[in-house]
Amino acid sequence: MSPVPENCFVPTSEIIAVEETELNKKQRNIGKWQKMAKPHAFTVYYVKKARNHRWRCSDVTFWCVDEHLCNQWIQALKELLEMQKSRPKHLLVYINPYGGKRQGKSIYEQKVAPLFSLASISTDVVITEHANHAKDNLLEVNINKYDGVVCVGGDGMFSEVMHGLIGRIQKDSGIDQNNPKAPLVQCNIRIGIIPAGSTDCICYSTIGISDPVTSALHIIVGDCQPLDVSSVHHNNTFLKYSVSLLGYGFYGDILKDSEKKRWMGPMRYDYSGFKTFLSHHYYEGTISFQPAKHTLGSPRDKDSCRTGCYICKKSEQQLAEQHKECGLKHEEDEEEWKVIKGKFLAINAVNMSCACPRSPKGLSPAAHLADGSADLILVRKCSRFDFLRYLVRHTNQDDQFDFSFVDVYRVKSFQFTSKLSEDNESNITDIGKKRFGQFCRDHPACCCNIANSTWNCDGETLDSSAIQVRVHCQFVKLFARGIEENSKDEAVYSQSSIEQLL
Numbered sequence: 359m360s361p362v363p364e365n366c367f368v369p370t371s372e373i374i375a376v377e378e379t380e381l382n383k384k385q386r387n388i389g390k391w392q393k394m395a396k397p398h399a400f401t402v403y404y405v406k407k408a409r410n411h412r413w414r415c416s417d418v419t420f421w422c423v424d425e426h427l428c429n430q431w432i433q434a435l436k437e438l439l440e441m442q443k444s445r446p447k448h449l450l451v452y453i454n455p456y457g458g459k460r461q462g463k464s465i466y467e468q469k470v471a472p473l474f475s476l477a478s479i480s481t482d483v484v485i486t487e488h489a490n491h492a493k494d495n496l497l498e499v500n501i502n503k504y505d506g507v508v509c510v511g512g513d514g515m516f517s518e519v520m521h522g523l524i525g526r527i528q529k530d531s532g533i534d535q536n537n538p539k540a541p542l543v544q545c546n547i548r549i550g551i552i553p554a555g556s557t558d559c560i561c562y563s564t565i566g567i568s569d570p571v572t573s574a575l576h577i578i579v580g581d582c583q584p585l586d587v588s589s590v591h592h593n594n595t596f597l598k599y600s601v602s603l604l605g606y607g608f609y610g611d612i613l614k615d616s617e618k619k620r621w622m623g624p625m626r627y628d629y630s631g632f633k634t635f636l637s638h639h640y641y642e643g644t645i646s647f648q649p650a651k652h653t654l655g656s657p658r659d660k661d662s663c664r665t666g667c668y669i670c671k672k673s674e675q676q677l678a679e680q681h682k683e684c685g686l687k688h689e690e691d692e693e694e695w696k697v698i699k700g701k702f703l704a705i706n707a708v709n710m711s712c713a714c715p716r717s718p719k720g721l722s723p724a725a726h727l728a729d730g731s732a733d734l735i736l737v738r739k740c741s742r743f744d745f746l747r748y749l750v751r752h753t754n755q756d757d758q759f760d761f762s763f764v765d766v767y768r769v770k771s772f773q774f775t776s777k778l779s780e781d782n783e784s785n786i787t788d789i790g791k792k793r794f795g796q797f798c799r800d801h802p803a804c805c806c807n808i809a810n811s812t813w814n815c816d817g818e819t820l821d822s823s824a825i826q827v828r829v830h831c832q833f834v835k836l837f838a839r840g841i842e843e844n845s846k847d848e849a850v851y852s853q854s855s856i857e858q859l860l
């Protein structure tokens with residue numbers, strides 16, 4: 359029997375399974391049970407909270423002499439489990455065998471599948487054979503027979519599954535995703551993430567750790583965490599959805615360089631990060647945005663988004679009211695736009711903190727998972743040393759927004775146009791530009807903007823630098839509880855409390 363502290367409780371919502379237990383001879387011959395003629399037993403498997411938001415499956419076995427009483431307990435506990443209606447029973451699982459350190463398949467088979475089977479969850483598993491396999495499959499599969507979709511991989515794999523699901527729902531509802539103002543239909547099928555990628559920022563930012571067993575347990579207990587999603591368009595063409603980072607300049611350049619070095623695995627980001635840091639390119643452009651006036655928080659708040667966050671709850675109420683009023687004209691279009699022109703080392707728009715193992719507090723520590731806004735971070739041209747000071751603050755407790763060259767705004771939509779595209783539209787000859795580009799490639803130390811950067815959209819590059827972005831409040835749902843406040847101290851479990859009742 360596993361050692362458990364005295365006088366503690368297990369919430370039924372965190373019981374994973376209850377099973378009748380066959381006691382072997384050795385077990386029967388220990389302690390007070392050796393005097394019993396024929397002890398009966400059952401085992402309760404439950405979520406045990408460890409440090410740093412880590413969850414583990416623990417178990418405790420209860421013995422008694424009375425077979426009828428033992429069966430009554432098993433029956434009662436199973437009935438309690440049956441009452442947990444939000445738990446998934448049948449899941450569709452996509453595994454990217456090439457994400458991160460290429461361990462997706464073994465992580466799933468060794469750590470996740472046994473837990474799903476213990477929790478009586480049945481699965482259909484697809485091991486992807488190429489990029490977009492999961493996305494294409496979701497456009498045709500009968501999704502109604504599943505209680506959720508699980509992706510085993512990184513942020514790119516999550517993005518694929520999310521695009522498949524959102525695209526499928528819009529297609530079924532006859533919504534044209536190319537129309538930037540289309541009233542998109544929310545995705546209510548929950549997505550679970552088993553982290554097996556290189557950054558795993560979505561998993562880390564939604565449960566507080568990148569750990570496959572913890573994620574599997576969040577899926578099993580059937581929690582639901584809504585997430586904001588940004589739609590990205592170029593004129594009237596839909597490009598992508600984003601849930602974590604939309605980054606131009608620094609993070610776009612890192613991604614573009616790192617794509618050629620996929621063979622390096624997760625290390626490619628550190629290598630390309632170092633190279634990009636040294637290149638120190640800045641980009642000129644114009645950014646216009648609509649401030650998110652509806653939300654209660656601000657990006658400079660000291661508190662971060664946690665389980666049951668009241669700021670996200672408030673946005674949920676507002677969303678419900680908007681749905682009720684649907685049909686009435688919204689004043690969104692008439693609301694003020696702020697315009698900022700400048701030379702930027704990085705433009706980052708984040709829908710969530712973007713915390714990950716490299717930066718445990720993330721790019722915007724006070725960003726909310728489901729408040730209907732994104733934090734727009736503008737890092738203007740500054741010295742290499744200052745930019746390094748800014749980056750280092752992502753890894754410690756100091757405020758990364760407390761710099762004269764960094765501005766942060768909470769927004770509900772924004773647009774960006776690079777100076778190069780503006781100039782192109784004003785008919786500057788291409789030949790002259792190419793010459794300029796050549797000159798600067800020959801003199802990389804000058805740091806000037808030889809070309810456009812690329813947008814990094816949740817780890818994938820976008821084809822266009824001019825984009826229009828709109829945040830959709832609580833547009834997808836995850837199997838997650840959010841990040842729990844001080845989880846270790848809150849949860850205390852006991853064998854003795856149940857044992858005394860037996």
Ligand SMILES: CCCCCCCCCCCCC/C=C/[C@@H](O)[C@H](CO)NC(=O)CCCCCCCCCCCCCCC
Nearest residue numbers: 513557559602603627631632635712716717749752816817
């Ligand atoms: C001195 C150390 C400073 C370290 C600063 C670390 C800040 C890290 C912030 C990470 C933010 C991740 C945002 C998430 C993005 C995901 O949607 C996306 C898909 O998975 N991942 C990436 O694009 C992958 C992005 C990967 C970014 C890696 C950045 C590494 C920077 C290294 C700079 C080195 C400077 C050294 C100078 C001596």
Ligand SMILES: Nc1ncnc2c1ncn2[C@@H]1O[C@H](COP(=O)(O)OP(=O)(O)OP(=O)(O)O)[C@@H](O)[C@H]1O
Nearest residue numbers: 457458486487488511512513514515555556557558
């Ligand atoms: N079988 C496959 N072969 C090649 N590429 C695949 C396959 N399955 C999925 N992909 C693609 O691989 C890309 C990256 O995968 P994934 O996100 O799992 O790992 P990663 O890039 O290492 O991690 P992260 O996104 O966290 O940085 C995804 O965009 C996905 O479309």
Ligand SMILES: [Ca+2]
Nearest residue numbers: 586709726731
């Ligand atoms: Ca948000």
